[in-house]
Amino acid sequence: MSEKTSSKLERILASGNLAVTSECGPPRGTDPEAIIEKANLIKDYVDAINITDNQTSVTRMCSLAACIRLKLMGLEPVLQMVTRDRNRIALQSDILGAASFDINNMLCLSGDHQSFGDCAAGQNVHDLDSMQLLQLVRKMRDEGKFLGGDEIKRPPKMFVGAAANPFADPFEIRVPRLAKKVAAGAEFIQTQCIYNLDKFEKWMEGVRERGLHEKVHILAGVTPFKSAGMARYMKNRVPGMDVPDDVVKRMADTPKEKQAEEGINICVESIQRLKEVEGVHGFHVMAIEWEEKVPGIIERTGLYPRPEV
Amino acid sequence: MIRSITQQKPLEEIDELLKGLGRVFLIGCGTCTTLTHTGGEPELSTMRENLTGVGKLVTGQVVVPVACDNLTGEIIKDYGGQIDQANVLLVMSCAFGVQTIASQLKKMVVPALNTMFIGKETGMGRFNEICTQCGTCIIGETGGICPVTSCHKGLVNGPCGGTDKGKCEIDSNRDCAWTLIYNRMKELGRLDSIKKFQKPRNHHGEPMPGRVDLTEKTQEATAK
Numbered sequence: 001m002s003e004k005t006s007s008k009l010e011r012i013l014a015s016g017n018l019a020v021t022s023e024c025g026p027p028r029g030t031d032p033e034a035i036i037e038k039a040n041l042i043k044d045y046v047d048a049i050n051i052t053d054n055q056t057s058v059t060r061m062c063s064l065a066a067c068i069r070l071k072l073m074g075l076e077p078v079l080q081m082v083t084r085d086r087n088r089i090a091l092q093s094d095i096l097g098a099a100s101f102d103i104n105n106m107l108c109l110s111g112d113h114q115s116f117g118d119c120a121a122g123q124n125v126h127d128l129d130s131m132q133l134l135q136l137v138r139k140m141r142d143e144g145k146f147l148g149g150d151e152i153k154r155p156p157k158m159f160v161g162a163a164a165n166p167f168a169d170p171f172e173i174r175v176p177r178l179a180k181k182v183a184a185g186a187e188f189i190q191t192q193c194i195y196n197l198d199k200f201e202k203w204m205e206g207v208r209e210r211g212l213h214e215k216v217h218i219l220a221g222v223t224p225f226k227s228a229g230m231a232r233y234m235k236n237r238v239p240g241m242d243v244p245d246d247v248v249k250r251m252a253d254t255p256k257e258k259q260a261e262e263g264i265n266i267c268v269e270s271i272q273r274l275k276e277v278e279g280v281h282g283f284h285v286m287a288i289e290w291e292e293k294v295p296g297i298i299e300r301t302g303l304y305p306r307p308e309v
Numbered sequence: 310m311i312r313s314i315t316q317q318k319p320l321e322e323i324d325e326l327l328k329g330l331g332r333v334f335l336i337g338c339g340t341c342t343t344l345t346h347t348g349g350e351p352e353l354s355t356m357r358e359n360l361t362g363v364g365k366l367v368t369g370q371v372v373v374p375v376a377c378d379n380l381t382g383e384i385i386k387d388y389g390g391q392i393d394q395a396n397v398l399l400v401m402s403c404a405f406g407v408q409t410i411a412s413q414l415k416k417m418v419v420p421a422l423n424t425m426f427i428g429k430e431t432g433m434g435r436f437n438e439i440c441t442q443c444g445t446c447i448i449g450e451t452g453g454i455c456p457v458t459s460c461h462k463g464l465v466n467g468p469c470g471g472t473d474k475g476k477c478e479i480d481s482n483r484d485c486a487w488t489l490i491y492n493r494m495k496e497l498g499r500l501d502s503i504k505k506f507q508k509p510r511n512h513h514g515e516p517m518p519g520r521v522d523l524t525e526k527t528q529e530a531t532a533k
Contacts, residue, residue: 084462088509110469113461113479124462131466132509147509165470170491177467180504192470239471239478 007104007159008076009048011309013217019282020303021219022294023050026061035066039075041291045298047306048076048105057117064094068101079103082111087127088147095140099156107161108133131184134162138185162186166203167196167242175206182216189216190284193223196242197273204277213279220274223286224293225263228252264293271301311429312341313403314436315422320359326419327397332366334395338376338402347422348401368395376406382413445511450502452493459486465507
């Protein structure tokens with residue numbers, strides 16, 4: 001896995017350090033301060049910051065604009081791009097636009113179904129799917145060509161990532177699915193939030209059996225619970241999420257005023273255990289609307305200070 | 310057998326579409342909308358009552374055998390007098406029928422139904438979309454199950470991360486198409502086939518509006 005881009009995230013992963021990424025959701029309005037504030041809370045504790053792309057299909061400031069905002073602050077953004085809203089012309093065009101601002105990381109996703117959001121009656125595009133988007137970015141970068149075959153002047157240099165959900169069923173399809181994404185061009189993976197560590201470790205066994213851990217950098221996804229209610233919600237209402245009963249119970253058995261702290265404890269313990277899993281090359285800490293807790297989590301897990309590369 | 314699946318528009322919308330048009334001639338269809346109970350004899354009678362109730366004059370009604378057939382124009386000629394008296398035709402067929410009628414009679418047409426999809430009756434009164442007619446069929450590699458139609462995101466390279474106990478993330482009553490495909494291919498011992506990359510779809514296979522002209526090739530061949 002030799003370096004192909006100017007991505008700081010790629011450099012850190014190539015150096016053998018555990019990488020740390022986090023994410024910020026853009027605001028439902030035009031105020032850039034919303035992004036700047038969130039980024040300032042976490043910037044010294046992470047190597048790169050994902051900007052979500054209209055997550056849960058709720059209309060927000062576009063990921064690209066928010067990523068540019070991070071670039072202006074001298075930070076390292078990961079442009080999330082879903083295939084739900086844009087056809088292949090718009091996707092390629094946005095990739096060029098992002099690259100023109102030297103945005104060096106991109107995460108290729110299909111995106112939540114639009115029925116979850118504020119435009120439930122909207123068209124879902126999916127002209128390409130996440131797999132085809134991965135192939136597209138790699139083609140643009142490695143061959144310097146558009147999907148249609150024409151040459152790109154100054155091709156984009158993106159470090160290309162994808163998501164993986166080790167927990168959705170059928171479980172046995174999940175390792176082959178990762179293999180397909182790697183073959184399509186994924187160089188790093190950010191996983192779904194991990195609460196069922198046993199199952200994740202079983203998935204990683206399958207990943208190692210096929211040698212995929214040597215072909216792709218896997219960043220384990222974690223999200224701290226703010227409350228027992230959130231744990232129950234994640235368990236019951238968020239599709240593809242696997243929250244074991246004992247984790248929900250641990251949160252529920254904690255007095256209300258201490259639940260937030262307990263949620264952080266669970267997150268820290270998870271990272272500690274996952275650090276020992278062969279093939280885990282870093283962490284993606286998704287503290288949803290709770291960015292101020294990221295520094296503490298990173299410090300407590302010994303991942304601070306971040307390496308200079 | 311495939312059918313054009315329709316649903317009646319809300320009465321308020323029909324009223325709005327008929328605003329200022331007091332004399333209405335009703336047309337139903339003896340094929341698809343009779344089967345789906347949206348445009349057969351009973352539905353026409355109910356519609357007639359509704360219209361009369363809001364002060365419209367229904368000059369006549371007919372259920373034609375196949376509204377989308379070109380013979381429809383001929384059949385309707387028998388009702389010439391009643392049609393002449395009306396200032397609008399309210400058509401309770403699918404949009405194929407509405408457009409056929411519109412092209413054959415010089416008369417304002419209003420559809421009473423929304424055409425939802427081309428589907429199949431899979432149980433009493435239950436209709437499912439099986440094919441979206443995308444123009445680039447891949448079901449030879451997915452065990453005869455169409456992900457373009459059955460996956461709510463139309464994903465052709467495998468499932469998203471939202472599969473939940475074999476059901477779709479958007480509706481726990483709907484099967485995840487890719488779980489069905491996986492199970493079918495496993496049964497057939499052909500799991501390798503879903504590893505294949507499906508390329509970006511050629512939407513040009515279904516240019517809007519779709520058109521296939523079998524005579525074009527013959528003409529080309531003759532020209533050579």
